[in-house]
Every structure is written in C-alpha cells, then in structure tokens.
Amino acid sequence: MNTTPDSSPVQQGVAEATSESPQLARGLSLRHIMFIALGSAIGTGLFYGSASAIQLAGPSVLLAYVIGGVAVFMVMRAMGELALAHPVSGAFSEYATRYLGRWAGFVTGWTYALEMALVAIADVTAFAVYMKFWFPNSPSWIWIVSVLLILLAINLAKVKAFGETEFWFTLVKVSAIIAMIVGGITLLFVGVQAHDSVAPSVTNLWALEGGFFANGFTGFLACFTVVMFAFGGIENIGIAAGEAKDPRTSIPKAIRTVPFRILIFYILTLSVIMSLYPWYSVTKANSPFVQIFEGLGIPAAASILNVVIITAAISALNADVYGAGRMMYGLAKQNLAPASFAKVTKNGAPWMTTLIMVLVMAVGVIVNVLFENAFEVVASLATFATVFVWVMILLAHIAFKRSGADTEAQPVRQPLWLSYLALAFMIFIVVLFGCFADTQLALVMGALWCLFLLGYYRLVVVRARSEA
Numbered sequence: 312m313n314t315t316p317d318s319s320p321v322q323q324g325v326a327e328a329t330s331e332s333p334q335l336a337r338g339l340s341l342r343h344i345m346f347i348a349l350g351s352a353i354g355t356g357l358f359y360g361s362a363s364a365i366q367l368a369g370p371s372v373l374l375a376y377v378i379g380g381v382a383v384f385m386v387m388r389a390m391g392e393l394a395l396a397h398p399v400s401g402a403f404s405e406y407a408t409r410y411l412g413r414w415a416g417f418v419t420g421w422t423y424a425l426e427m428a429l430v431a432i433a434d435v436t437a438f439a440v441y442m443k444f445w446f447p448n449s450p451s452w453i454w455i456v457s458v459l460l461i462l463l464a465i466n467l468a469k470v471k472a473f474g475e476t477e478f479w480f481t482l483v484k485v486s487a488i489i490a491m492i493v494g495g496i497t498l499l500f501v502g503v504q505a506h507d508s509v510a511p512s513v514t515n516l517w518a519l520e521g522g523f524f525a526n527g528f529t530g531f532l533a534c535f536t537v538v539m540f541a542f543g544g545i546e547n548i549g550i551a552a553g554e555a556k557d558p559r560t561s562i563p564k565a566i567r568t569v570p571f572r573i574l575i576f577y578i579l580t581l582s583v584i585m586s587l588y589p590w591y592s593v594t595k596a597n598s599p600f601v602q603i604f605e606g607l608g609i610p611a612a613a614s615i616l617n618v619v620i621i622t623a624a625i626s627a628l629n630a631d632v633y634g635a636g637r638m639m640y641g642l643a644k645q646n647l648a649p650a651s652f653a654k655v656t657k658n659g660a661p662w663m664t665t666l667i668m669v670l671v672m673a674v675g676v677i678v679n680v681l682f683e684n685a686f687e688v689v690a691s692l693a694t695f696a697t698v699f700v701w702v703m704i705l706l707a708h709i710a711f712k713r714s715g716a717d718t719e720a721q722p723v724r725q726p727l728w729l730s731y732l733a734l735a736f737m738i739f740i741v742v743l744f745g746c747f748a749d750t751q752l753a754l755v756m757g758a759l760w761c762l763f764l765l766g767y768y769r770l771v772v773v774r775a776r777s778e779a
Contacts (some may be wrong), residue, residue: 331545337562339554346478364538370525373535376454376581377574391548392711393707394549407419408647409709410711416645417642421764441462458625459673462628466633468658473633484623485522491580509592515590537694550634554637637661639661645770652667675689686772
C-alpha cells in the first residue's frame with residue numbers, strides 16, 4: 312500500500328499501527344528501545360565471538376568492525392525511514408510485503424524468526440555451561456529449564472516491564488565493558504606487564520610480527536563473516552517501533568546513537584585487549600576479560616566476569632525471544648502465519664509466539680548437545696540469516712524510495728545511493744560465505760532454507776489463500 316497525497320508516511324503509519332495491531336501496548340520509551348537493541352547486539356559476539364575474529368585477522372579486525380559498523384548504520388537508517396513511515400508490529404517483514412510482495416514478507420519474517428531462534432539456542436546452551444563454573448557437577452537441564460521459565464515470565468509481562476528488565480540487564484554488561492576499557496587503559500598507562508614476553512603498548516596493534524594485517528588480506532576478509540554476527544539483533548529497533556510510545560521521537564534517536572555505541576564498545580574493547588596482549592594470545596580458553604580484572608587486583612575476577620556473562624546471555628535471550636515473538640505476531644496479522652500466533656495476554660503480550668520460542672529453544676538445546684560442532688554451525692547460519700534480513704530491508708527501502716514516497720519531513724532519511732552501496736556490501740558478505748570452508752555449510756543450508764520457504768509459500772500459503 313503506497314502513501315496517499317493527503318497524509319505523510321509517518322501519519323499514515325501511526326494510523327495503520329493503531330488499526331492493525333490494537334492489542335499490542337505502546338509502552339516502550341526511548342531508553343527501553345535503545346537498550347533492547349544494545350542487549351541483543353552486545354553479548355556472545357563480544358565476549359567470545361570477538362576472539363575468533365581476532366584469530367582470523369589479527370589487529371586488522373578493528374578495521375573490519377569499522378567497515379561493518381558503517382554498513383550496518385546504513386541499514387539502520389534505511390530501516391528507520393521505513394519504521395517512521397510504518398511503525399507496525401511486523402516491522403521489516405511488513406515493509407518487504409508492501410514494497411516487494413507477500414512472498415518477500417513471508418521469507419523475510421520467517422528468516423528473521425530463524426535468526427533469533429538460532430542465536431537463542433546458542434545462548435541458552437552456553438548459559439548452562441556458564442552456571443557449571445560454580446556448580447561443575449550439576450546437570451545442564453536444571454539451568455536450561457530455569458532460564459526458559461525466567462524468559463517465559465518476563466516476556467508474558469507488560470511490554471513496559473519487559474523493557475525495564477532488559478534495561479537493567481543491559482546496564483550491567485555495558486557497565487562491565489566500560490569498567491574493563493577504563494581498567495585496561497589504566498594498566499597501559501601504569502605499564503603493568505600483562506603478558507610473559509610482550510610489554511603492554513598501543514604499538515602492539517601494528518608493531519608485532521605480521522603487522523596490522525597479521526594474517527594477510529585473506530585473513531582480513533575471512534573475519535567479516537564473524538564480525539557481522541556481532542551486529543546481529545540491532546534490527547530489533549524496527550521491531551520495537553510497533554510498541555514505542557512516541558516512534559517519531561524515539562526511533563530516530565535510537566537509529567542515530569545505537570550503532571555507533573555498539574561500534575565504539577567493540578573498537579575500544581578490542582584495542583585495549585590487543586594493546587595489553589599480543590593478538591595471537593587472545594583465545595576463548597583464556598579470556599582477556601578475566602585477565603584485565605585480575606591485573607587490576609580485583610579479587611574473584613573470574614566469578615565477577617561470569618556474573619556479567621550470565622547477565623549478558625539472559626539479556627540477549629530476552630531480546631531474541633521478544634524479537635522473534637513480535638515478528639511471528641506480525642506475520643499472523645498479515646495472514647502469513649497461523650492465526651493463533653496473534654493471540655495476546657491481557658497485558659498485551661503475544662503469549663503463543665513466546666511459548667513457541669521457548670519450546671524451540673528447548674528442542675534446539677537437545678540437538679546442540681547431541682551433535683558435535685553444532686554450536687559453530689548454528690552461529691554461522693544465524694549470521695547468514697542476519698545478513699539476508701538486512702538485504703531484504705535494503706531492497707524494501709530502495710523500492711520505498713523509488714515509489715515516490717514523500718519523506719521530506721521525516722527526521723530519518725537516507726539517500727537512495729547509500730542503500731545501493733550497503734546492499735552491494737551485504738551481497739559481498741554473502742559471497743564471502745562461499746569462499747571459506749567454515750561458512751560454506753551455512754551458505755548451503757541458508758540457501759536451502761530460503762528455497763524451502765519460497766516453495767512452502769507457493770504450494771501452501773498461496774493455495775490456501777486462493778481457496779479461502
């Protein structure tokens with residue numbers, strides 16, 4: 312549905328949101344929206360995934376994060392322009408439906424739900440591992456069931472209560488990251504010897520053997536498939552627009568600030584780590600986060616970090632369940648998912664989709680435990696799904712701009728050429744998936760998933776609609 316000459320896209324979008332999703336409560340403030348996006352994007356990707364990226368590229372991983380962050384910022388601006396025109400529950404699935412066709416909305420929505428489910432499965436599996444730090448002989452299922460029940464309770468509460476919970480969870484891990492950055496810089500100035508053979512210095516970013524591009528240009532390119540995983544979940548800003556109190560004010564501010572805050576956290580954190588320790592010593596087995604806290608003389612550094620990581624995992628899980636649940640709710644409102652997915656509680660929370668996400672995580676954890684290397688496959692497939700969703704957002708934005716929509720009065724606008732530039736970069740990332748053995752399986756499985764969705768849409772969804 313295109314905008315009419317009688318109303319601005321923003322005015323029309325607010326009216327549509329009111330009529331299409333009257334059961335969802337608009338209870339999220341700017342503070343909630345910003346921390347929901349931060350909560351989803353700052354977690355496993357920073358605490359553990361960044362170590363893999365460093366091993367692939369060395370110090371040049373910093374440049375990769377800058378390039379990836381700028382590209383993601385373009386995606387977020389494109390999504391922000393669409394979200395202000397149509398602040399609805401289905402977010403980018405709705406945009407794809409409007410400007411690319413119902414098939415595009417169907418594939419985009421379910422691929423995003425898959426992305427959130429895969430990331431959640433990885434995080435809930437890791438949560439049980441984190442708890443065994445204190446309780447090494449305890450069975451994993453106790454912790455898995457516990458965190459699933461906690462997530463169920465949080466996501467069935469009022470959306471404002473969910474936003475508050477996510478705010479405090481995210482505040483804990485952001486505070487820890489800031490403390491680590493400040494602590495690491497302090498160690499640099501004091502000159503504390505953090506490594507056996509290499510003195511702490513900013514010059515470690517380029518002066519060690521191999522230089523800045525320690526593993527060559529090939530290693531630099533390889534790290535992008537890991538780097539882009541770090542920004543996954545930031546698109547929850549678009550999901551939250553459907554429940555924002557004042558989307559015209561909160562969405563532009565979140566779009567402008569959240570991507571750069573995430574980027575700064577990653578750049579500063581990794582710069583400090585690789586200045587204190589040579590890049591080749593940074594591994595998941597010996598967390599540099601623990602080493603920095605220990606270097607500051609903080610007792611029980613490992614336990615403190617474990618609390619932070621557990622909080623980060625719950626925060627990310629919380630945001631993942633929220634995002635996937637709201638997306639499936641939006642698909643149901645578009646008749647692209649079972650009508651039961653649109654059922655909500657008296658508090659305005661979509662209980663059916665929340666319950667489905669919890670069940671999917673429970674089944675996924677079992678699969679993750681039974682099959683070796685399942686975690687790596689899950690993570691790479693989640694990255695493919697993330698990039699695919701970003702591609703569809705950009706395609707929808709390009710079609711939106713080319714339709715002649717008047718967005719002159721909107722606080723967030725993106726020139727068409729920037730969307731084309733970001734689209735070219737995202738396609739380049741997809742091509743990279745096929746160039747490296749570790750991600751080729753994810754590319755094949757991702758392509759099969761998209762073909763399955765297209766086939767299901769043609770054979771089931773279209774037929775059911777024609778028979779109705």
